[in-house]
Amino acid sequence: MANPKAYIFDVFGTIVNWRNGVASVCAETFASKNIDFNPHEFADLWRGEYQPAMERIRSGDRGYIALDTLHLENLNRVLENVGLLDKFNNQERQALNKAWEKLPGWPDSSPGLYALKKKAIIAPCSNGSIALMTRIAKFSDLPWDCIVGAEIAQNYKPHKDAYLKSVAALGLQPEDVMMVAAHNDDLHAARKYGLKTGFIPRKTEYGEGQAKDLEPNADWDIVINSIEQLAEIAP
Amino acid sequence: MANPKAYIFDVFGTIVNWRNGVASVCAETFASKNIDFNPHEFADLWRGEYQPAMERIRSGDRGYIALDTLHLENLNRVLENVGLLDKFNNQERQALNKAWEKLPGWPDSSPGLYALKKKAIIAPCSNGSIALMTRIAKFSDLPWDCIVGAEIAQNYKPHKDAYLKSVAALGLQPEDVMMVAAHNDDLHAARKYGLKTGFIPRKTEYGEGQAKDLEPNADWDIVINSIEQLAEIAP
Numbered sequence: 496m497a498n499p500k501a502y503i504f505d506v507f508g509t510i511v512n513w514r515n516g517v518a519s520v521c522a523e524t525f526a527s528k529n530i531d532f533n534p535h536e537f538a539d540l541w542r543g544e545y546q547p548a549m550e551r552i553r554s555g556d557r558g559y560i561a562l563d564t565l566h567l568e569n570l571n572r573v574l575e576n577v578g579l580l581d582k583f584n585n586q587e588r589q590a591l592n593k594a595w596e597k598l599p600g601w602p603d604s605s606p607g608l609y610a611l612k613k614k615a616i617i618a619p620c621s622n623g624s625i626a627l628m629t630r631i632a633k634f635s636d637l638p639w640d641c642i643v644g645a646e647i648a649q650n651y652k653p654h655k656d657a658y659l660k661s662v663a664a665l666g667l668q669p670e671d672v673m674m675v676a677a678h679n680d681d682l683h684a685a686r687k688y689g690l691k692t693g694f695i696p697r698k699t700e701y702g703e704g705q706a707k708d709l710e711p712n713a714d715w716d717i718v719i720n721s722i723e724q725l726a727e728i729a730p
Numbered sequence: 731m732a733n734p735k736a737y738i739f740d741v742f743g744t745i746v747n748w749r750n751g752v753a754s755v756c757a758e759t760f761a762s763k764n765i766d767f768n769p770h771e772f773a774d775l776w777r778g779e780y781q782p783a784m785e786r787i788r789s790g791d792r793g794y795i796a797l798d799t800l801h802l803e804n805l806n807r808v809l810e811n812v813g814l815l816d817k818f819n820n821q822e823r824q825a826l827n828k829a830w831e832k833l834p835g836w837p838d839s840s841p842g843l844y845a846l847k848k849k850a851i852i853a854p855c856s857n858g859s860i861a862l863m864t865r866i867a868k869f870s871d872l873p874w875d876c877i878v879g880a881e882i883a884q885n886y887k888p889h890k891d892a893y894l895k896s897v898a899a900l901g902l903q904p905e906d907v908m909m910v911a912a913h914n915d916d917l918h919a920a921r922k923y924g925l926k927t928g929f930i931p932r933k934t935e936y937g938e939g940q941a942k943d944l945e946p947n948a949d950w951d952i953v954i955n956s957i958e959q960l961a962e963i964a965p
Contacts, residue, residue: 638873666861
């Protein structure tokens with residue numbers, strides 16, 4: 496395998512613990528309003544709206560809209576579904592939506608990225624917007640060299656544009672770039688479009704009962720247990 | 731003045747010494763080919779093609795093309811004009827074009843940006859591409875939070891899109907963002923579109939005989955002598 500010149504990363508789940516981060520902000524907000532609702536369950540319901548919202552854009556049914564806006568639309572839907580919509584005014588819903596900016600990195604993410612940055616270009620290739628990725632990076636000290644992904648591509652993973660326009664924005668060829676993710680589906684798409692692939696299991700992304708993505712389901716170019724390990728083995 | 735939430739920077743001239751950087755690579759390349767041509771003069775001729783090339787895109791005469799490609803086209807034109815085109819094959823011209831990736835920061839740039847990054851979002855708002863900005867940042871240790879500018883906007887400064895689409899990509903309003911530049915023209919445009927403005931003179935950007943941009947020519951929101959000073963005074 497030729498040495499990757501850049502490593503691009505899925506972020507939600509792979510680099511940060513979105514579920515605990517969102518649940519933590521929800522718990523505070525609910526407490527302040529005397530709302531009795533399990534914050535992790537709420538985070539799961541909110542995340543459950545993620546793929547359907549993006550699918551409308553991937554399918555061409557709707558033009559590109561940044562994930563921040565989709566998150567807000569999804570929040571409104573979930574609040575309505577669980578009978579809490581009237582507890583929040585517009586401003587309060589916008590404030591709660593910023594939960595997605597306050598996502599803690601997994602313990603190995605920040606030190607691993609600092610080490611890897613000395614060897615290659617590192618960038619998120621996430622469905623999050625540039626604004627969102629910037630704020631998560633500030634919150635969790637993620638020293639990205641630049642931000643590529645959905646906003647650069649104006650489309651969402653696993654649409655091919657999200658990979659190939661990101662690679663093009665880096666000024667590289669697909670075979671020069673490794674996609675690193677905790678999700679096999681993301682890597683199947685990346686491989687299909689010519690990128691190298693690195694799998695990192697995050698077995699509690701969805702909590703203790705997680706059933707998916709516990710193991711690699713294909714012969715990915717590398718499988719690692721931490722970003723720190725990736726930085727060690729990277730040439 | 732409300733506190734800026736982000737500082738965005740011109741790069742060529744403001745953060746890096748493009749003239750010495752380009753001349754340095756040209757000097758090495760010319761020496762290896764026994765070419766007797768003043769490398770600083772060559773850098774000036776190359777940079778002289780910069781505005782006309784972008785103007786075709788700003789005017790709508792040509793679609794957006796990344797600066798890396800414009801630099802290569804401009805290199806070919808300059809080599810032809812000075813009678814050196816036949817000394818370089820395609821591959822050698824592409825290699826020489828990478829001079830623009832090896833631009834040294836002014837001495838205050840890297841430490842100043844590290845300090846400012848603790849207080850606000852920092853990003854280049856340059857006419858350089860994401861790929862080019864990424865490589866310059868690696869070369870000169872510029873710890874950007876993200877990269878905005880021409881590629882995000884698909885147009886070149888001082889076109890309004892270069893400022894307003896950059897601000898939008900940061901998830902902010904124009905009045906929340908300060909444009910910092912060594913060029914008065916850049917700041918006139920930024921102010922016209924509602925951004926705050928910071929001027930930093932770089933009196934030797936064009937060498938010892940520089941006649942332009944030695945002083946602010948309007949009442950910019952701040953005038954600083956170094957990025958380190960900016961970091962100190964930033965709220």
